[in-house]
Amino acid sequence: MPTAPDAAPPELAAYLEGLPEPHILFDRRYRILAANAAYRARFSPGASVLGRTCHDVSHGFAVPCDRAGESCPLARSLTSGQRERVLHLHHTPQGEAYVDIELVPLRDATGTPAFFVEKMAPLGVAQGQASARGLIGRAPAFREMLALIARVGPSQASVLLLGESGSGKELAARAIHEASPRAARPLVVADCASLPETLFESELFGHERGAFTGAQAARPGLVEAASGGTLFLDEVGDIPLPMQVKLLRLLESGTYRRVGSTELRHADLRVVSATHRDLPAMVAGGRFREDLYYRLGGFPIRLPPLRARPGDIPLLAASLLARLAPRRRLQMAPAALAALAAHPFPGNVRELRNVLERAALLTDGDTVTAEVVARALAIGAAPAGQPAAPAARRGGTAREAQRAALAAALASHAGDRASLARALGISLRTLYRRLAELDGLQAP
Structure with a gap:
């Protein structure tokens, strides 16, 4: 396979420098040979990227994207022989951000692709981390939609x-x-x-x-x-x-x-x-x-339902809690997140928002526990339009919700009972009582 030169042609580097959108030029070995001012300002202020690989700069990967679970536009271009476009989640100085990438192969005199130009358009309408606005998610189904x-x-x-x-x-x-x-x-x-x-x-x-x-x-x-x-x-x-x-x-x-x-x-x-x-x-x-x-x-x-992207629940929960209670800085206990992940959420993100609003109101401290999530799920569990259930039935619903939350916590926790109690935000004595009440569920 031909090896590209170690330096970018000066006229090509000068052309990229004048473009308003972030652009980089790299060779077949993924080495960045030129990065224009728009790219430097957006993705690498104060640090040079020349000589580094594009996958290292963008993702922190030691190997090309297609060997690390991402779609590699260079590999796709070498197969198709034409320009390619993909959506990636990039590391930036502001955190992880979605970037729409368009790659164009540049051929040498023999018709062989020798250089590759990437145009990068940050997609500000979505975030791969907790955010105060926009679409939020990282799951494959979410990224396909995005x-x-x-x-x-x-x-x-x-x-x-x-x-x-x-x-x-x-x-x-x-x-x-x-x-x-x-x-x-x-x-x-x-x-x-x-x-x-x-x-x-x-x-x-x-x-x-x-x-x-x-x-x-x-x-x-x-x-x-x-x-x-x-x-x-x-x-x-x-x-x-x-x-x-x-x-x-x-x-x-x-x-x-x-x-x-x-x-x-x-x-x-x-x-x-x-x-x-x-x-x-x-x-x-x-x-x-x-x-x-x-x-x-x-x-x-x-649009994928929330049950098709359970891995996004921690991101969504952090974002929604920040919007619902901006002055409290509430955190979710790991077992509370496990309890949310175990719920099917037929009402999708809107239902998750409602549950978290209830949980925030039921939380006195700064950590939302699995027990609070169980109570929040139990409140209003009767379908809309039906009369409220008798007190005994409501108690049974709450009991089932608590059972589901505690079962999720037990399944996800690898430590002893004391550390499980800390994760749940309750005392060890309360944990033993809950285990006894919920039909003797066994802690690990």
Whole structure:
């Protein structure tokens, strides 16, 4: 295999230096030969990266990314013979951050790739560590979703977000908007599930004075408010059938009319929609227009449920607690995290937030224990709409939740009973009592 020179061609290094985005140049042995000012300022202020390997600088890996669980754009480019694009979680001076990487091979006179240029675009809409805002996660399912958001964000394509209630569809919509050229303009949310059919058209398109009883003045709609930006149609599966044809016209022609007006208006916006419903089944049942379904679903992205990414619960818990109780600096005991990981969370991240809010209120000190998590899970355990369970049944629910929390703690703890009690945030005497009460569960 040919060996690339030890230094970057001066004209190429000078060209990269003038680019506004972070760029590096490296050879087939992963050695960085040039890094422009934007890269140095963002990823290595005050430290030289020349001569180091890209995988060492970006990840702290001693071996190439594809041998350490990541996707290596260089290896992919050598196989495909063309440019490659991947999403990586990089080490930066500010902590770990998601970076969208585009690699371009540069060929020598024989047509063999000799150098590789990487353009790096930090993806500020998501974090791989606890954060006060944005999407948070590191699990493979989360990263697959994030890679799709990074791909489609800068485009004008219509995006359909699919996922269970509470899985973060509005956050994903905001991430798509913030990754787009429209980020400086509004993101307007239309909650389709909460709009009554009689007012849907007026809310979406606006109305003229006197268009209907109570319309005492002309009023712009959500489409107008989103001009130049993004319109997010949340729970699009709840749009009434009569309105679906008018929405289709907006999507296909970019035009609409206010209620009570014959004037045709133009809309400059991008549409992102979301639903937890099975739209193909609704199409088959005649409850959703097939043409609208295909128009909305130009680029579908499925959001993973929380149970598909249990490894992200510690990150999410730390972030949510910081938002829910910013002055208290609450910590999660290891056994408390184990108890959360053992819960299926049918309500996804929204349910996790509710549980942590209860846990914060039930915690007197600075550590949330497994016992508190069990109580937080037990509160309000009856399904919505059903009468409250009798006291004996509520006690049984709490008992089962405590059993699950303690069982998770026992399974995850390798020390003796004293250290287990410390991890749970309770006294050794209380631990023995809990073990006896919960049908004699045995500590390790």
